[in-house]
Amino acid sequence: MMFIDPHAHMISRTTDDYQAMAASGVVAVIEPSFWIGQPRTFVGSYIDYLSSIIGFERFRAGQFGIRHYCTVGLNSKEANNEELAEGVMEILPRFALKEGVVAIGEIGYDEQTELEDKYFRLQLELAKELDLPVMIHTPHRDKKRGTTRSMDVCEEHGMDPSKIIVDHNNEETVQEVLDRGYWAAFSIYPSTKMGNERMVEILAQYGADRIMVDSACDWGISEPLGVAKTAKLALQRGIPEEHVRKVCYQNALDAYGQSGQMHEDDWLNPAPIDQRTVYEGNSILRGGRDPLVEDATTKRDTDNLIIK
Amino acid sequence: MHNSPQTPYELLNRWLQARLSSEQWGWLEQSCSASLLSNTNRGLHIALGMVPRKLGKADLALSDTELSEAQTAHAGWVPADWSVDGTARVLILLNLADRKPDEFASTLRSLCSTADVSEAIAYYRGMALFPHSAAVDEQLGEGLRTNMSAVFEAIAHNNPYPLQHFDDHRWNHMILKALFVDSRLYPIQGLDDRANPELAEILCHYAHERWAANRPVTPELWRCVGAHATPDMLSDLQRASQSDSRLEHEGAMLALSQCPLKEAAAIIAAFPETADAIANGALTWDALSYRLDSTTH
Numbered sequence: 323m324m325f326i327d328p329h330a331h332m333i334s335r336t337t338d339d340y341q342a343m344a345a346s347g348v349v350a351v352i353e354p355s356f357w358i359g360q361p362r363t364f365v366g367s368y369i370d371y372l373s374s375i376i377g378f379e380r381f382r383a384g385q386f387g388i389r390h391y392c393t394v395g396l397n398s399k400e401a402n403n404e405e406l407a408e409g410v411m412e413i414l415p416r417f418a419l420k421e422g423v424v425a426i427g428e429i430g431y432d433e434q435t436e437l438e439d440k441y442f443r444l445q446l447e448l449a450k451e452l453d454l455p456v457m458i459h460t461p462h463r464d465k466k467r468g469t470t471r472s473m474d475v476c477e478e479h480g481m482d483p484s485k486i487i488v489d490h491n492n493e494e495t496v497q498e499v500l501d502r503g504y505w506a507a508f509s510i511y512p513s514t515k516m517g518n519e520r521m522v523e524i525l526a527q528y529g530a531d532r533i534m535v536d537s538a539c540d541w542g543i544s545e546p547l548g549v550a551k552t553a554k555l556a557l558q559r560g561i562p563e564e565h566v567r568k569v570c571y572q573n574a575l576d577a578y579g580q581s582g583q584m585h586e587d588d589w590l591n592p593a594p595i596d597q598r599t600v601y602e603g604n605s606i607l608r609g610g611r612d613p614l615v616e617d618a619t620t621k622r623d624t625d626n627l628i629i630k
Numbered sequence: 631m632h633n634s635p636q637t638p639y640e641l642l643n644r645w646l647q648a649r650l651s652s653e654q655w656g657w658l659e660q661s662c663s664a665s666l667l668s669n670t671n672r673g674l675h676i677a678l679g680m681v682p683r684k685l686g687k688a689d690l691a692l693s694d695t696e697l698s699e700a701q702t703a704h705a706g707w708v709p710a711d712w713s714v715d716g717t718a719r720v721l722i723l724l725n726l727a728d729r730k731p732d733e734f735a736s737t738l739r740s741l742c743s744t745a746d747v748s749e750a751i752a753y754y755r756g757m758a759l760f761p762h763s764a765a766v767d768e769q770l771g772e773g774l775r776t777n778m779s780a781v782f783e784a785i786a787h788n789n790p791y792p793l794q795h796f797d798d799h800r801w802n803h804m805i806l807k808a809l810f811v812d813s814r815l816y817p818i819q820g821l822d823d824r825a826n827p828e829l830a831e832i833l834c835h836y837a838h839e840r841w842a843a844n845r846p847v848t849p850e851l852w853r854c855v856g857a858h859a860t861p862d863m864l865s866d867l868q869r870a871s872q873s874d875s876r877l878e879h880e881g882a883m884l885a886l887s888q889c890p891l892k893e894a895a896a897i898i899a900a901f902p903e904t905a906d907a908i909a910n911g912a913l914t915w916d917a918l919s920y921r922l923d924s925t926t927h
Contacts, residue, residue: 369744376746381778413744415672419679420746452676582683 323567324589327549328352328574329428329457329489329509329536332390333371333379334359338621339539339546340386346550349589350389352536352578353379354428354457356397359541365409372413376420389589391578393427393457394418401441402433411444418452424578425449427457428489431468434461439475446479455485455580460495462514469495473502487577490515490538496524500532505577509538510548518552522559530565534573638703638759639728642721645696649714650685657684658718662725671737678722678741678749682715687748690717704759706790706819716752720759727761735765742769747780754784758791767795774804779811786818793820802829805854806836815850816919822853830858834866841869849881849922853915856885861893868897877925880904880918 327343330351343351353375362368375392383390394417396410418426426449431438449456456476461468469488476486483503491499491506492515499506508524509515521535537548545551553570557563578584636644647655661677690712692700700707709717723741727734738760742753754773760766770792773785786792786804796804801824808815815821833851840847852870855863867889870882883904886894898905907913 373744377750378777380747416675416679416744419676419683421682421748422746 323347323553323563323570324349325549325553325570326350326352326574327537327539327546328487328534328578329354329507329538330546331356331538331540332383333375334541335539335546337382337386340383340388341621343546343550344386344388346547348388348549350391350575350584351383352424352574353390353392354425354459355392355394356428356459356540357399361403362400362406363403365406365413368406368410369413372417376417376422380422387589391422391424391584393425394420394423395426395429395445395457396441397428398430398432398438398442398459398461401438402435404437407437407441411441414445414448415452418448418454422583423454424581424583425455425457425487426452427455427487428459429456430459430472431461434464434468434471442472443475443479446476446481450479450481455487455578456481458486458488460488460490462490465490465492466494470498473499473504485577485580487534489536492516493520493524496528496533500528505532505534505573507534507536509536510552511538511542511544513543518548518555521552522556522561525556525561525565525569526559530568530573532573533569534577535569536574635702636699638700638707639721639724641696641699641703642717642724645690645692646714646717646721649688649690654685658721662722671740674722674726674737678719681718681722682748685714685718687713687715690714704790706793707758708788708790709755710788712755713748713752715748716755719749719752720756723753723756723760731761734761735763739765739769742773747778750776750778750781751784754781755789757785758789758794762795770795771800774800774807779813782807782811783813783817786813788817788819790819792818793824798824798826798828802826802832805829806832809833809836809848809851814919814923815853816915822857825854825857827858827860830855830860830863834863837866837870846875847873847878849875849877849879849884849918850915852881852885856888857890859885859889859891859894861891864889864891864893864897867894871897871901877918877922880913883908884913884915884918 325346325348327348330353332351332353355372355375358371372394380390394414396407396414401407417423426445429442429445431442446456458472460472472488487505487507488499489507490509496506508521510518510521515538525533535549535552537546538544539546539548549570553566556566575584575586646658650658664673690709692709697708697710700709723738726737738753742750745753757766757770770785773781776782786808792801792804805815808818833855837847837851847870852867855867859867867882867886870878871886873879873882883898883901886898887908904913
């Protein structure tokens with residue numbers, strides 16, 4: 323089965339993770355811009371970060387046969403540094419239309435401050451101007467009210483819920499998000515967000531319409547195989563295969579494909595040799611090295627001594 | 631119809647107009663002027679970003695006549711595999727160079743620093759057409775340091791800029807990097823003319839490293855060695871000529887055939903069949919590169 327991980331901070335992950343994801347069936351990832359653990363204090367750091375996720379990270383993923391897309395935005399934590407936030411708002415339009423940018427995001431609330439609110443709204447307006455979907459990060463704390471408020475604000479700005487993905491849902495938020503017509507994403511992230519057994523229960527209860535599963539893997543203790551493992555568990559526990567396919571693949575493609583920047587052909591029918599592409603195809607690297615996914619399983623074994 | 635030679639700017643306009651719908655062409659004309667008139671670069675950034683959305687990403691697919699017009703307009707300009715979006719971006723930048731000459735180099739550098747891969751490829755392919763300056767030249771140096779092979783090749787391959795503007799140091803490092811990133815040498819313009827003794831020495835050292843690591847040496851490497859080989863290097867060429875790899879053997883033999891040292895002839899004579907193929911024109915660097923491409927792609 324093919325998977326899309328529509329929320330993965332690959333810039334923080336190793337090549338081993340890319341290998342394992344490719345071997346598990348992941349064909350595409352979406353890298354939302356977020357904070358990098360350590361706050362940025364200059365707009366220049368932001369510019370270089372965004373350049374990395376539209377450039378080199380895309381190339382890196384392509385080497386493993388994984389298509390890489392991203393979202394750009396000012397995250398809610400750093401919205402509280404007003405000087406930085408003003409600088410970022412100025413440079414966002416030059417990144418929002420880059421190839422493979424599928425949404426403005428992840429944006430929304432952290433502590434729900436006035437500054438967070440201000441920049442959330444400005445970015446919704448930018449998404450509207452550029453006709454891009456929006457990825458919403460719902461807060462870790464005061465989540466239920468923060469989620470409701472995020473949707474209220476979207477509607478105040480006349481946004482179309484069918485172009486908005488509300489992420490990091492849980493049992494307490496999912497009903498309202500679906501009722502109001504938004505896409506509901508779930509991050510299978512150990513200890514703090516969603517576990518995959520709970521996820522399977524949610525799929526059993528709510529079905530597969532407008533629901534998607536992601537790993538949100540980043541610099542923390544997280545699981546780049548979150549989508550693949552959830553799919554496998556769901557199948558084992560009797561979720562229909564078609565539902566699994568929707569929540570682990572098709573819905574992400576339908577939601578973010580609205581940007582016009584993400585097409586199934588990107589990975590199913592890539593141009594064979596295209597100067598302008600950074601995609602190396604699914605099996606063998608150019609230059610004739612061996613398929614990368616094959617030795618992924620034995621590589622971490624220190625008895626496998628030889629390094630060529 | 632067009633009797634006087636045309637500038638690259640005029641050609642880009644004509645090629646695009648012939649390929650775009652009137653609505654698309656109208657958008658491009660309007661974007662060229664509107665985005666350039668404002669004092670901030672916001673409009674320019676949005677126009678450049680909108681190009682593939684508005685105009686698509688098809689191949690430009692120039693005819694042979696159009697390609698020869700390109701050569702006439704600017705020596706060495708080969709837009710054979712340019713795309714519609716890349717061409718439109720180059721056109722927008724040529725407009726900018728014309729209207730805001732003082733700001734052009736710094737704007738170009740800033741655009742390159744935040745370019746996505748398609749943009750970077752378009753800008754570097756267009757470099758030879760932009761007004762030349764020290765700042766533009768520095769940006770080329772920066773571009774060569776990329777890790778993305780497609781961006782590197784936008785500079786190195788089918789581009790007259792390196793031949794016209796790179797000094798030997800930068801030239802030699804471009805050749806060496808092409809080998810490091812498994813890129814081909816033959817699409818580099820001026821490959822034979824710009825070969826030099828220092829490059830030959832660096833390349834032989836590199837071949838020794840590859841041999842020490844039991845890694846293959848690409849036959850193209852020897853193309854930049856033959857004409858400048860010292861007696862020491864002849865033993866390297868001899869070793870390569872004895873390679874089990876047919877292509878490596880042929881590469882070394884071609885290089886030896888370009889070597890003015892008289893000892894080279896003796897090495898060649900040990901392989902009469904290959905020597906004949908070289909003498910009668912059946913084996914050339916082009917033929918070798920063609921076979922190299924068809925065995926690895």
